[in-house]
Amino acid sequence: MRFNDIKGNRELKKRLAEMVDAERAGHAIMLEEKGGYGAVPLAVALIQYLSCRNRRDGDSCGECESCRRIDRMVHPDVHYVFPVNTTQKSGGEKKPVSSTFYQEWKKLVKDNPYFTEAELYDALGIEDKVGTISVQEAKEILNTMNLHSFEGGNRYMVIYLPERMTAETANKLLKIIEEPFPGSYFIFITQSPEKVIDTIRSRCLRIALQPVPMDSRKDSQEFMEFFTSLMDAALQNDLQTILKTCETIASIGRERQKRFCLFAEECLRTIMMTRLGIVNGESPAPISAKYAKIFPEPFFETAYHVFDNAKQSIEGNVNPKITFCNMGNLLFVNIRKLS
Numbered sequence: 001m002r003f004n005d006i007k008g009n010r011e012l013k014k015r016l017a018e019m020v021d022a023e024r025a026g027h028a029i030m031l032e033e034k035g036g037y038g039a040v041p042l043a044v045a046l047i048q049y050l051s052c053r054n055r056r057d058g059d060s061c062g063e064c065e066s067c068r069r070i071d072r073m074v075h076p077d078v079h080y081v082f083p084v085n086t087t088q089k090s091g092g093e094k095k096p097v098s099s100t101f102y103q104e105w106k107k108l109v110k111d112n113p114y115f116t117e118a119e120l121y122d123a124l125g126i127e128d129k130v131g132t133i134s135v136q137e138a139k140e141i142l143n144t145m146n147l148h149s150f151e152g153g154n155r156y157m158v159i160y161l162p163e164r165m166t167a168e169t170a171n172k173l174l175k176i177i178e179e180p181f182p183g184s185y186f187i188f189i190t191q192s193p194e195k196v197i198d199t200i201r202s203r204c205l206r207i208a209l210q211p212v213p214m215d216s217r218k219d220s221q222e223f224m225e226f227f228t229s230l231m232d233a234a235l236q237n238d239l240q241t242i243l244k245t246c247e248t249i250a251s252i253g254r255e256r257q258k259r260f261c262l263f264a265e266e267c268l269r270t271i272m273m274t275r276l277g278i279v280n281g282e283s284p285a286p287i288s289a290k291y292a293k294i295f296p297e298p299f300f301e302t303a304y305h306v307f308d309n310a311k312q313s314i315e316g317n318v319n320p321k322i323t324f325c326n327m328g329n330l331l332f333v334n335i336r337k338l339s
């Protein structure tokens with residue numbers, strides 16, 4: 001992953017490269033995003049830049065051994081920690097750690113780099129539970145960062161959502177963040193900086209990301225077409241178009257069906273926030289502005305539940321045709337009832 005491969009945040013990428021060139025990057029960086037802004041790929045690109053020996057034009061070369069291994073997420077000195085919870089996979093272990101789920105994490109970052117927290121939990125299979133970064137994880141972080149690097153170069157620890165750390169976890173990490181071993185870097189990625197324990201936050205160089213247009217995310221263009229088709233048809237009482245769109249959705253495979261439901265929920269949240277005047281200029285602005293005005297307010301919550309129930313049915317292996325036909329019917333009936 002090079003800076004160039006990342007959509008948006010042009011000024012920020014330039015600033016990061018200049019900081020590294022001037023050796024002013026610091027050893028604890030906190031990237032601040034709302035879900036789906038792509039802070040994880042940005043962290044990967046930053047690490048690649050820090051490690052590349054053939055940097056050029058403000059970017060890593062993408063070709064050297066180090067670049068290729070970081071890009072493939074198989075570099076032994078680049079570590080990732082993220083919130084997890086018990087699943088069948090963690091074998092009922094009380095305090096599972098990120099390394100148990102590394103393959104799922106890698107696949108998510110590769111397939112859908114602009115993922116949200118909900119999409120992470122979905123990918124890990126922890127379902128409706130919220131993940132945490134446990135004290136067990138803190139022990140692993142200390143062990144990892146106290147070792148010498150495998151390759152003799154820098155060591156990196158990316159911690160996704162430090163706000164999900166328990167207080168005990170955070171306290172265990174304070175010292176190593178304050179006095180890191182030479183050549184070690186901590187990159188935190190937060191969606192709620194105010195919830196990160198102050199003693200960690202104050203030790204970091206804080207950098208805020210700008211939103212990435214929703215349509216540049218994987219699948220988003222197609223998902224947006226499904227979403228607007230459903231919403232427009234619901235507003236026009238056009239059951240036939242709704243069912244036709246639902247039939248298409250029923251044919252795209254379970255994983256993508258789940259992602260579509262999450263996408264639709266995110267659209268509804270943004271539209272609702274636009275309506276309340278909370279979001280300004282955040283994607284997907286054009287549709288938000290349009291639907292925020294026309295939908296009756298109770299429809300948002302109802303529609304949110306309709307998409308959420310469809311997602312749960314897909315997870316529960318209910319037939320997709322039945323699931324999405326049912327979803328379409330519910331959207332139709334509810335908008336009729338409310339308009």
Ligand SMILES: [Zn+2]
Pocket residue numbers: 051052053054055060061062063064065066067
């Ligand atoms: Zn390189």
